[in-house]
Amino acid sequence: MSLYTSTEKTGSFIVDAGISYINGDPLGSESTTGSGSHGTQDLQISISVEGSQLSVQDTVPINSTSVEVEFSLHDIPARFEAYNVTLKATHSGSKHVYTATTSLYNLPQRTDGGSMTKVDSLYGGLLVQSGSTSTSTSWSSLLPYSYYVSWDGWLELSLDNVQKFKDDGYNIIHLVPNDGLANQAFNFTELSFFLDKMDEIGLWLMYDMRWTYKNLTAVREQVELLKDRKSLLLWYTGDEPDGQSDPLNATKITYDLIKSIDAYHPVSLCLNCYNFYFEEYSSGADIILSDVYPIAVNTSWSTVYETPCNTTYGCCGCDDCEGTVEDISVRLDRFAEYQDWLGVSPKTFWGVPMAFGNETFWTRYPTAEEEVTMTMLSLNHNAKGIVMWDWPTTTELANVTGALSRVLASDEAARFILGASTTALQVSGHSKMDVAGWKVGKSMLVSILSLQTPAWSSSVTVQLPAGAKSIKQVLWGAGEWKLVNGHLEKTGGEGLETDLVVVEFE
Template sequence: MILLSIFLVLCRTAVSVDTWCGKAYRSNDPSFDPGGRLEKTSSLPYPVLNLQIQPRMHPYLEEDDTGAFIIDARQSDIDPTTSDNILIEQQQDTNFNLYFYNWDSNSIFFNIYRTDTNDHIAGPDVVSINSTGTTVDFSLATFTPSFEPYSIHLVASGATGHTYTASTQLLRLPERNDGGSVTKIDSLFGALLVKDVDSSWKPLFPYSFYLNGNWLAESEDNMAILKALGYNVLHIVPAGGIGYNFTQLDEWLNEAQRLDLWIMYDMRWTYQNSSLVEWQVNLLKSRPNLLLWYTADEPDGQVDPLSAPQDAYKLIKSLDPYHPVSLCLNCENYYFQEYAAGADIILSDVYPIGTNTTWSTRYDTVCNTTYGCCGCDNCVGHNNLSNVPARLDTFRQYQTQLGLPQKPLWGVPQAFGNSEFWKQTPTPQEEVVMTMLSINHGAKGIIMWTFPTTPELVSVTSALADLLTNKCADLLLGADLSSGLAVDGAPAADVSFWEDGQRMLLSIVNPSYEDAVGLVELQLPINVTAYSFTSLWGENQWEAVDDGTGANGFLQKTGLPGLSVDVLLLALSR
């Protein structure tokens, strides 16, 4: 009876206390396990094939004559039976994970069919075991444009006689007749595609800030200032309640349209109210500069109902299937699967500058995995910028662990300070490092918190805007990302590259506050007979060095300063 009484008291306490990421954080509240963790699954003594198929574009349109499917055939030792399939069902994307033993072939043969008619769509073809991103073209001619998706299934066979299957859904929408825009997601590279003034599709790298509407109201020239600074997205943060003066908002959005600024519409205070969501979506969905919807802001931190983002997602998609839905997650590991189910695009906001990650200066408590709120959930170290890319890697790992196709990830670098947990504002160097670390680890958009910010950060982010949305966008959004290159002489360096056969974009970031001294050398990751390079960002002190074989080469320089970023564009010959 005593144990039962203690249990009931703990249950009542856990429900009534204030929490963040499920954890109590006030000094007078007890610590308890918040739950909601996605645990590492058990390993198997034999490999598992996780076969997946999805359309490359979401959605296809009536104007599209051909499409492509993406096929992933990952091999792992993770037990799929330990994963919950709620998110798979919500996406209507079922994957059958089948065991195989004594595998004696590196490939499987497959065909793709339309499920309702069993018509053959593509194949026979071959996909390599342990490969990702294999694309297969097909004709859209037999898919009548519709607001209802078509079910697709893939049937594959291997050398051992096993049969493997996977399924997905294909959406081919009717053309719009209301003047509204369409935003596609290219699931091969995680990019957004929009139509430019010539009505041709192009990739867009969203780069901007969450914007304080009070600043926007101070002057009718402020919208033009945003455009002149190079930011390409208007994301106004609504005040509490409904959050907008809709007469004023209409004027702002008209001005944004005139300036070619895309709209990222924020419903953080209303996304759980279905009537208000429906009203706002119907009010704005036909705007020609609408880019995407934004529903929940840190729902995991605020411990919103687990179903709330999914409910909003389904409602928005029923009203407007032409634009993606996004949300921002704050917690390192708190009901990721359930909250992430409510979006096509997941933002991550990790703010490591000027906060103590082990002791809450605001609430005078310890911060750990079961207690406390320090402004950077489960982060490690003081001003440790590597917390930013680590969170993106973690979210990507969770999706792989759950057997799900990867959703695009965006970064939310810290551009504020001197408030709450954060005792300092990032320096320009820190801001650039956090942004480029995000991009090095797969971020396909950057929306910083928050504007207005310091003049120094305005200056450096304006320069970055030209780099990311103009000079580098085609490779960042149209080529495979490879990460984890080693730099001799600078072990802390974080290096990634994007390569399309003729060009390579190379991003070299030193996230350490310490300088690397002496000779620093980076071997090119691919074989080329010759190359030249242009420095797009940084001190431009790299030199090309022939390795003597005529087949490859090195880049080298003396020293790598702390918090330095170098972005190089290489022209390749093979």
């Protein structure tokens, strides 16, 4: 976890010892002895935490990933500063010592009514502890599903809009600040009434500092003002800093400042480009959002600037895109690849589906089917939160996302999507289908997307892990899939069809 508190007794480190041809230290030839496989050799690891008495000894197989090594928090005193953690690894027959470092937060339990949010470093989801003066220390999983919400264009117009947004099924609200004000943020006296309402009804806040995040004085003032709020979920700093060509160290400088003031909440930002200094900008956040807008856009000619768009030149509203919904999954997959190439600890990704249109590069709004597809395609490719741009939107989109919120913002969806690794599932009989599953215990949530616009008539089979015995529940879609010989089968379907089914296993 990104943080622990003084009321917790144990934690775990995650050790990745995968073979890489891109980064790391050379693996000696002696490690290939035995049966001739890297996996036959174990690494002996030692983990120490600076400033504490903790020392952990264990073994992990070479070429293994996501190995959890449990440790006791008893010997790590709670404090606001992060602890430096060092891992040293060796294997028999070699004198080489491999090293890795990370940081660990063991924070004092809050008693001031403020909230706490931790990031699950294994699966990428959020766990929250609502601000309270009670003695409850339980954590709940939260799958964010919401919109970027215009403050001065909608929410500010009525305090009742806070309740309406909650009633529509969304579990967080991302407030877009007012750059027309002198402070490029909010009238904080007025905002406090809205935040009081959010505290009251349990609507989480994603606080946006897009216009001010490079002004460290303004950042400090805002964080100090809001860090103890019961409804605060996380901070948001750079909005497309790569597209704006912000200073490369800007996001990291602000990240370090925020963490020095408030270690109880993660920091997020949104990257717009296919790859423009990904390493530098992403270093300034715990959560990276990706805003790919591929609907009704010309990806080869800029209708705004009247210039061509190619791999090195031009702006068409969707960087290095093909103009299909698959642009979303390609971008998320590439971001994951970048992290692997860099050899850094993986950060959590969220998706930003397009919910606007009839402006600049985009000639229309997405359809309801496109909106659902963009959302689920993000989740299928390991996004752990959805924040659409932007609200208010069309009645058609508001209706379909309100309906989908009843599924995605539920505890049932969070249990699967945040409680297991995302597994891509193979499909036969349909060339443009994207399927993923999340297996928890003896159940698996399966997300099935047809990415072609026309209806299809072929017979399709979705391969499932061994032991599937029945379809327990249909969370979204027509419910026409059948379990045949341990796999999901269906003949024919609609274009851009989305189905969410829960399968039971033996």
